[in-house]
Amino acid sequence: MGKNYINTCFDNSSDNELLxxxxxxxxxxxxxxxxxxxDGQLESFNNDIVSFxxxxxxxxxxxKVEIVAKNLARTKLLETTSIIAKVVNQQAGGDLMILKSSGFPTRKEAENYPEFPAxxxxxxxxxxAHGEIVVDIxxxxxxxxxxxxxxxxxxxxxIKEWNNLLSTKHKTTISGLTPGTQQAVRAGYLGTNGKINLSDVFTIFVQ
Structure with missing residues (x-):
């Protein structure tokens, strides 16, 4: 694994932070x-989130009964989250963009930026090349x-029916488009709360 990776231990997180x-x-x-x-691993992860x-x-x-139940549910979610994070680290191979696409904060993110304006x-x-456009954010x-x-x-x-592309760079090339068509583009920044505020629609004719 490369120098980029995500945390796999969340024991020090508050209940709200863990959720x-x-x-x-x-x-x-x-x-x-x-x-x-x-199969079923992400569904189990979601079930543990809901249970907690x-x-x-x-x-x-x-x-006391409810407190014990909550603590047990927290322990289960901690274990599951750690397992999921380890899978992410293993499969990302240190690639920062892939790590960030997981939604987990990377170890390099010392500060918290919940969301950004569009x-x-x-x-x-x-x-x-033909069928390419360059998006500069x-x-x-x-x-x-x-x-x-x-x-x-x-x-x-x-917006869920649009094509989505993630990048760690502000300038990105989109290829494979049909020349002569008009393409609509929106973009935004991913914050630590997972929210993205998208820009207005901008258009370009594909050459």
Missing amino acids: NIGNIAYSNLKGNKYFNFL TNAKAKCENGG PTSLKLKSGL PVQRNTRVYSIYHAPMPAPEN
């Missing part, structure tokens, strides 16, 4: 093309990763 880490990681790992998990969330809620107005502008231009040095969405016009209203 935040788990929810962001699960959201980013579900359908992530960079990672392969055992429910146990924590019951504990707020409960007694970019106010995007620079779009044709690439060197204003630099945000504290972001974990740049997230780019693109779709042919007329673009779907649901």
Whole structure:
């Protein structure tokens, strides 16, 4: 494994911090093309997150039984989160972009930046080859990763139906597009809470 990696021990995290880490990681790992998990492994991870969330809620107005149940659920989630994080480290091979796409904070992220405002502008231009466009996003040095969405016009209203590309660089080339078509592009910065505020739609004709 390279010098870049994520934490695999979360014992010192508060209950809320642990849930935040788990929810962001699960959201980013579900359908992530960079990672392969055992059948049912991510579902079990999500079940442990839900179980701890429910146990924590019951504990707020409960007694000793509820406290014990919450502590057991926390221990289980800690174990599962650690296992998932180890898989991420192993399969990412030290690649910073792949590590960041997991949603886990990397060891280099000493400061916490929950979310960033949406970019106010995007620079779009044709690439060197046919079917390529270059997306230039204003630099945000504290972001974990740049997230780019693109779709042919007329673009779907649901952003989940757009193509999504993650990059650790502010300037990214998108290839394989159909020349002569108009492409819609939106982009944003990924914060430590997993939220991305996307820019307005910018368009370009593919050459």
